[in-house]
Amino acid sequence: MRIDLLDELSKKKAFTIEDAEQLGYTNKNVLKVILSRLEKKGWIERIEKGKYMVIPLGAEKGKYTLHEFVLASYLVDPCIISYWSTLNYYGFTEQIPRTVFIQTTSRKKHQEVTIFGISYKIIRVKEEKIFGIDKAWFEETQINLTNREKTIIDCLDKPQYAGGIIEVAKALRTEEYDKKTLVQYAKKINNTGVIRRLGYICEFLQIPIHLQKIKTRNYLKLDPILPKSNKLNAKWNLIINEELGDLE
Numbered sequence: 001m002r003i004d005l006l007d008e009l010s011k012k013k014a015f016t017i018e019d020a021e022q023l024g025y026t027n028k029n030v031l032k033v034i035l036s037r038l039e040k041k042g043w044i045e046r047i048e049k050g051k052y053m054v055i056p057l058g059a060e061k062g063k064y065t066l067h068e069f070v071l072a073s074y075l076v077d078p079c080i081i082s083y084w085s086t087l088n089y090y091g092f093t094e095q096i097p098r099t100v101f102i103q104t105t106s107r108k109k110h111q112e113v114t115i116f117g118i119s120y121k122i123i124r125v126k127e128e129k130i131f132g133i134d135k136a137w138f139e140e141t142q143i144n145l146t147n148r149e150k151t152i153i154d155c156l157d158k159p160q161y162a163g164g165i166i167e168v169a170k171a172l173r174t175e176e177y178d179k180k181t182l183v184q185y186a187k188k189i190n191n192t193g194v195i196r197r198l199g200y201i202c203e204f205l206q207i208p209i210h211l212q213k214i215k216t217r218n219y220l221k222l223d224p225i226l227p228k229s230n231k232l233n234a235k236w237n238l239i240i241n242e243e244l245g246d247l248e
Helices: 002-009 018-023 028-038 070-071 084-089 147-156 163-175 179-186 190-202
Strands: 014-016 042-049 053-054 099-104 112-116 118-124 131-140 142-145
Touching: 002 014, 002 018, 002 053, 014 018, 018 028, 042 112, 042 147, 070 099, 070 118, 070 142, 084 099, 084 142, 084 147, 084 163, 142 147, 147 163, 147 179, 163 190, 179 190
Parallel strands: 099 118
Antiparallel strands: 014 053, 042 053, 112 118, 131 142
8 A cells, every 4th residue: 555655646746645645545644654654764755744755766865855946835825936036046146045935925833944954934925915926847846936027026125035135236237127017016016115225226226217206204224134324315215224336
């Protein structure tokens, strides 16, 4: 029965205990014992509670893993690779994040997990912030990622998940995105800070973009990660606590 079960499960790269239960070989309690034995024999590897990865024939347990984006897709549903992870994926930054950033609308008990030495950060957002999604294939698995424009907007919304505002400025400097879509997304995400940061950075980099000035007396930090400074920009109502000249 174990071999038949493993043969069926091997049709997937990873599976949940519910997936295995639906095959109908045995009840859940016996199934847990079988999966535990398969794990000890090095035929499967536990991703997290109730979720497993199949070890291919000839691969060594502890040395084989799936692409980190594929593993991420088993942690939460929906799973959208985003922020610094997609900044790097699109070549907007040369910095390689040590964490895989996931955007979701679902609750997850642990927002930070480490699997096979890779860290995963799960960021829960409101349903209305889920848009601008593309799909890409990784190891025969279709994965959701924010597109180029949404990646930049998300990183302006939450620079702390992008490696700081400098990394977002690097992305904008490439101009490898659609400016009209960028402006549309900046308005849609419903955060005036995004428009202010976008306006200031584009102005600094001399990137032509059509944005209306936000009417507010409130000043916010250009980079929320860094301490405040005394330098202000009255046009975009920003505290300039990061020098974009440091891009070079």
